[in-house]
Amino acid sequence: MTQWTDIQADLASQGYVAPPDLAMALHLSLVLGRPLLLEGAAGVGKTEVARALAMAKGCDLIRLQCYEGLDAAQAIYEWNYQRQLLAIRAAGDGHTDEAQLFSEPYLLERPLLRAIRQPVAPVLLIDEIDRADEEFEAYLLEILSDFQITIPEMGTITAVTRPMVILTANGTRDLSDALRRRCLYAHVDYPDRATELAILQARCPGVSAALGGQIVAFVQSLRHEDLEKKPGVAEMLDFAAALAGLGIADLSSDPVVLQAALATLLKTQSDRASITTEVAQRLAGKAA
Numbered sequence: 001m002t003q004w005t006d007i008q009a010d011l012a013s014q015g016y017v018a019p020p021d022l023a024m025a026l027h028l029s030l031v032l033g034r035p036l037l038l039e040g041a042a043g044v045g046k047t048e049v050a051r052a053l054a055m056a057k058g059c060d061l062i063r064l065q066c067y068e069g070l071d072a073a074q075a076i077y078e079w080n081y082q083r084q085l086l087a088i089r090a091a092g093d094g095h096t097d098e099a100q101l102f103s104e105p106y107l108l109e110r111p112l113l114r115a116i117r118q119p120v121a122p123v124l125l126i127d128e129i130d131r132a133d134e135e136f137e138a139y140l141l142e143i144l145s146d147f148q149i150t151i152p153e154m155g156t157i158t159a160v161t162r163p164m165v166i167l168t169a170n171g172t173r174d175l176s177d178a179l180r181r182r183c184l185y186a187h188v189d190y191p192d193r194a195t196e197l198a199i200l201q202a203r204c205p206g207v208s209a210a211l212g213g214q215i216v217a218f219v220q221s222l223r224h225e226d227l228e229k230k231p232g233v234a235e236m237l238d239f240a241a242a243l244a245g246l247g248i249a250d251l252s253s254d255p256v257v258l259q260a261a262l263a264t265l266l267k268t269q270s271d272r273a274s275i276t277t278e279v280a281q282r283l284a285g286k287a288a
Contacts, residue, residue, distance in 0.1 A: 003027065015202045016045070016052035017195050025186035026053070035144050035165035037129075037180065040188035043232015046168040049188075050125035053164065060122040062163070064111040066132035072139050076149060077113045080106045102153035112140075113149055116159035124163040129179075130172040137179050144182045191233065193220060199233060204240045214251045215240050217287035222265060225275065225283075231265040238264040251284040258284060 004020070004027035011018045011026075018026070022038075026049070029036035038046040054061035064075055072078075084101045109117065115124040126140070143149060147159035167183060169175060191199065196216045200207060207215070219239065223230045231239070242261045243251075251258055259277050266272045 010056035011049070011052045012202070014052040014055045015199075016048055017191070017198045017202060018049070019191070019195060022049070022186050022188060025184055029166075029184045030164060032184070033162055035167055035183045037167045037169065037175075037183035037185050038188050039169045039171065039185070041190070041230065041232075042170050043230070043234060044188045044190055045233045046188050047125065047127055048233075050123050050127075050166045050168075053166070054123040057123065057164070059120050059164075060118060061125060062111050062115045062118075062122045063125040063127055066126065066128045066130075066136070068131060068133060070132045070136050074110060075112050075136070076110050076139065076143075077151060078108050078110065080108050099153075104154075107151075107154075112143055113157070115163040116143070116147055116149065116157070116161075118161055118163070121161040122163050124165045126165065126167040128170060128172070129167045130169040130175060134176065137176050141178060141182065144179075190220075190223060190230075193217070196220065196233065196236065200237065200240055203237050204244065207240050207244050208249065211243065211249055211251075212240070214284070214287045215243065218251055218283050219265065221283045221286055222275070225279070227266070227271045227274070228268045229266075229271060231267075235265050235267075250288070252281065252288055255281055 004024040007027045007030070008018050008020070008023035011023070025036060028034075038049060040046055050063070051061055079102065084106050087101060087106075111124070115122055129137070129140075144165065147162055148156050150156045190196075193216055196219075197212060200212050200216060201209075204212075215236065219231055219236045239261060242264050243257075246257055246261065248254065248257060248261075255277050258280055262272065262275060262280065266275060
């Protein structure tokens with residue numbers, strides 16, 4: 001039986017460095033066949049878990065990006081009304097078989113339905129579930145409980161394979177108790193220094209050890225500043241790639257270039273204004 005350390009190694013092979021508690025939660029989710037809910041600030045790598053898992057397993061990643069107003073038509077299925085209308089017109093005599101119109105050829109699969117009909121179990125990522133309305137959570141309950149979907153015109157469709165389900169939430173709103181009961185849970189935080197350095201080395205092997213240490217220290221110090229949007233792991237990697245591309249070997253060597261490279265880390269005007277050249281040089285000096 002696959003152990004949690006195997007999952008950790010599989011993710012590492014795809015460049016994702018998972019802490020033990022996250023690897024254990026993912027392992028239990030796969031063993032028990034239960035969805036895994038990942039909560040944490042934006043940019044800590046929740047979505048990347050699903051991508052790395054799909055790559056490690058060699059299966060498809062099916063992603064449902066949630067947003068306010070998301071409903072069953074966008075998430076589960078809808079009918080191809082244009083094709084149905086063409087079929088009605090083609091019949092000509094007005095005696096179109098209604099059962100034929102609401103059959104497989106006219107069904108448009110959306111992510112949730114597509115996920116349970118795959119011949120090889122995919123990874124189903126339900127991203128930012130807390131951005132969807134509470135009503136949409138009710139649509140999920142049948143799927144997450146029984147992995148089946150009821151289509152009134154066709155009946156109940158049971159999963160061909162059971163997808164590996166990962167849900168992410170950024171804390172936009174509280175999730176229902178009913179949804180939480182159906183999931184295992186893990187909180188994903190910003191990585192510690194050693195973990196973030198390992199991520200940088202795995203994803204940007206061309207960055208020197210000395211510069212990599214400075215980058216991680218600089219970004220972690222930056223997160224303690226009063227920012228609207230703290231830079232995540234993805235931004236840290238962009239920052240490292242930018243510095244490497246500019247030929248920077250030391251963060252303190254060129255204040256102008258460092259300030260320009262902050263475009264990869266700071267994503268609002270107020271954050272850019274608050275991290276002046278003087279502040280950036282202070283943080284770079286501490287990181288050296």
